Amino acid sequence: MAAAGAAVGALGYAVIKAEAALARRVIGTPFDTSPDDDGMYGAGRGEPYELVVLGDSSAAGMGADHPYETVGAIVANGVSAITGRPVRLTNRAVVGAESGSLERQLANALKEVLHPDVVLVMVGANDVTHRTDRSTAVRHLEQTVRRARALGAEVVVGTCPDLGTIQPVQQPLRTLMRRWSRDLAAAQTVAVVEAGGRTVSLGDLLGPEFAASPAEMFSKDRFHPSAVGYARAAAALLPSVCAALRIWGADSEDRRPEPLRGERVGPVAVAAGQAVRTAGTEVAPTQVAGESRGPRGRWAVLLRRRPGPVPPAEDPRHETVAGGPETESSPA
Numbered sequence: 001m002a003a004a005g006a007a008v009g010a011l012g013y014a015v016i017k018a019e020a021a022l023a024r025r026v027i028g029t030p031f032d033t034s035p036d037d038d039g040m041y042g043a044g045r046g047e048p049y050e051l052v053v054l055g056d057s058s059a060a061g062m063g064a065d066h067p068y069e070t071v072g073a074i075v076a077n078g079v080s081a082i083t084g085r086p087v088r089l090t091n092r093a094v095v096g097a098e099s100g101s102l103e104r105q106l107a108n109a110l111k112e113v114l115h116p117d118v119v120l121v122m123v124g125a126n127d128v129t130h131r132t133d134r135s136t137a138v139r140h141l142e143q144t145v146r147r148a149r150a151l152g153a154e155v156v157v158g159t160c161p162d163l164g165t166i167q168p169v170q171q172p173l174r175t176l177m178r179r180w181s182r183d184l185a186a187a188q189t190v191a192v193v194e195a196g197g198r199t200v201s202l203g204d205l206l207g208p209e210f211a212a213s214p215a216e217m218f219s220k221d222r223f224h225p226s227a228v229g230y231a232r233a234a235a236a237l238l239p240s241v242c243a244a245l246r247i248w249g250a251d252s253e254d255r256r257p258e259p260l261r262g263e264r265v266g267p268v269a270v271a272a273g274q275a276v277r278t279a280g281t282e283v284a285p286t287q288v289a290g291e292s293r294g295p296r297g298r299w300a301v302l303l304r305r306r307p308g309p310v311p312p313a314e315d316p317r318h319e320t321v322a323g324g325p326e327t328e329s330s331p332a
Contacts, residue, residue, distance in 0.1 A: 046086075262278070267294060
């Protein structure tokens with residue numbers, strides 16, 4: 001029986017390796033780089049909000065054709081449109097990065113931005129595909145969040161997306177990648193909330209749209225999102241970024257959870273497990289009767305924020321008021 005079990009395990013591993021090799025052949029040629037979306041967004045009065053973006057290729061915007069199509073640029077445009085204040089975006093995400101590079105990315109950003117208002121992180125996919133030890137990946141993320149929070153910055157983390165939605169990935173690898181992705185996303189949620197940040201579950205946020213319109217939602221490499229896909233992710237992240245800045249109006253972070261919408265307060269581990277099953281769900285630290293911790297760990301609030309208006313992407317070659325990053329020829 002032991003020999004039979006080992007044989008089945010070896011066969012399963014061989015199938016998974018074959019599926020991974022097939023997926024690599026089917027996926028198109030990767031892009032050389034990602035758009036440079038650093039710059040000032042909006043032309044309102046007042047001091048600009050400092051937005052720092054860290055993470056992997058999804059945070060860098062690989063697959064987008066223009067700088068104003070990245071998640072960071074769309075979020076910066078949204079914050080500026082809502083507040084009437086400009087937003088300076090500093091993106092130090094690295095294509096192919098794993099969670100282990102986040103601390104270095106933050107250090108690089110702090111060379112230019114001493115006191116960021118918000119740090120937006122999107123990471124996890126490469127930790128899954130490279131089979132990085134989950135506890136190691138989560139520890140690096142938690143340390144980065146703690147450092148950013150120590151500087152007074154709010155932190156919003158888009159947790160690991162569901163890699164089981166990637167079309168070139170076939171069964172049984174697709175099921176395994178879905179499980180690995182969700183396990184990492186849940187662990188990320190617990191670690192980030194414990195460190196004082198908040199998370200937004202990306203999960204299979206793009207899954208149904210990808211399945212219905214793969215040519216529209218995928219970029220030309222058939223792996224990374226297109227500009228439309230990034231806009232969908234930015235729409236899920238923007239409300240939480242605005243809530244962290246306390247600029248989200250009636251749906252601010254101070255409102256009570258609405259049980260009819262599936263919102264509730266409970267232990268962070270329970271909230272993390274619920275969040276990974278529903279994309280777009282925010283989990284943030286909270287208090288119960290003045291206490292931040294209960295008998296089952298850190299208290300967390302699970303919210304499903306109502307989406308607000310997301311300004312359309314604008315060509316950055318227009319005037320700054322149009323919402324693109326400033327260039328040398330753009331008015332300051």
